Amino acid sequence: MKTDLLIIGAGPFGLAVAAQAAYDGIEYLIIGKPMGFWRENMPKGMFLRSACDWHLDPLNEHTIEAFLRTQGRAPKDVEPLSLEFYLSYAEWFRQQKNIQPLALYIDHLDKPDGSDHFTAITANGEIINAKRVVLAPGFKHFANTPADLIAKLPQGSYQHTSTFVDFSNASNQRYLIIGGRQSAYEWAALLLEAGAKAVHVAHRHPTPAFDVADWSWVNELVDNMAADPSWFRRLSQTEKDEVSHRLWAEGRLKLEPWLAPRLKDHRVHIHPQTQLVTCTETANRDLEAVLSNGETINIDTIVLATGYKVDITRLPILSPNLITRLETRNGFPVLDDHFETSIPGLFITSMPAAQDFGPFFGFTISVRTSAKLISQRLLAPQR
Secondary structure, three states, X not given: OEEEEEEEXXXXXXXXXXXXXXXXXXXXXXXXXXXXXXXXXXXXXXXXXXXXXXXXXXXXXXXXXXXXXXXXXXXXHOOOOEHHHHHHHHHHHHHHOOOOXXXXXXXXXXXXXXXXXXXXXXXXXXXXXXXXXXXXXXXXXXXXXXXXXXXXXXXXXXXXXXXXXXXXXXXXXXXXXXXXXXXXHHHHHHHHHOOOOEEEEEOOOOOOEEOOOXXXXXXXXXXXXXXXXOHHHHOOHHHHHHHHHHHHHHHHOEEOHHHHHHHOOOOEEEEXXXXXXXXXXXXXXXXXXXXXXXXXXXXXXXXXXOOEOOOHHHOOOEOHHXXXXXXXXXXXXXXXXXXXXXXXXXXXXXXXXXXXXXXXXXXXXXXXXXXXXXXXXXXXXXX
């Protein structure tokens, strides 16, 4: 197969790029299972922290509110947005835009020296040649599992939240969740509802407040970047830190209020300003965890709600040749104003863009701006 543009990843960022490419008349192929990471690496019953204004359409036509109008509903009827609702919107959006991802998985991506095209090899051995490639990866390859923490845990005793999403066997089980942000507390609520016997939540900081997060200021900043893509990178480091801290304060210093009533249960045990000291397997084959607050607890499974950390070299599809040629900084790819890497024709968006474009690019609010800026560069050679 040959194409002008190959989009690898059919999540929110990939779907938005495909929608913009189609509008601009750019020939493309999109590869991947639609919303695959969301379907396979997020638990049923989860709710999003975003509202209806964080839609997928860079053309502002097939928005979440437009989807609701087809059902005779309003935003107040569906907020907070459930995972199931958001997936139904994404599927409707895909159909409205006639985006048809190929149900293939890329094993290997390369651009041989001197070649004018990229070569992608699928899991079943098919070859796709593409002039340009957009990588829109999900987060699963960036799961943060701190080495110093893993060293304390018996083999097979833990899972990261990115893979621990099936709670069908949670009944009568005891859990220790390490981490204290939204995912930690939401996993705790979901485990309780699945019948867990006990859920302990331990984190190094004070317990965040259950308070409404204010994301309204983010929309204007991100939307304006379509016309001024270098805005964030022009800031001084102090200014970047201020923006990042403001977003961090909303996203990490607050827990959604709708979680609070779900956690009022005698089976929940919160251990703020606490770390894991040791964890050993007992003769009964359960786990004995010693915490820095002096408590010892017996559990069956440890859940790491330790977030994500970008290291672009962990993307398994990148060939050693591409990794060698790809300029990086702090694990992130170095990107220009249109998400193009140091390898001409290779674009990377989603969370790996956060260093050059701001922390917002770990959130779906950024898919529209990302798609517009990438398409502007894709159109330039054709003009």
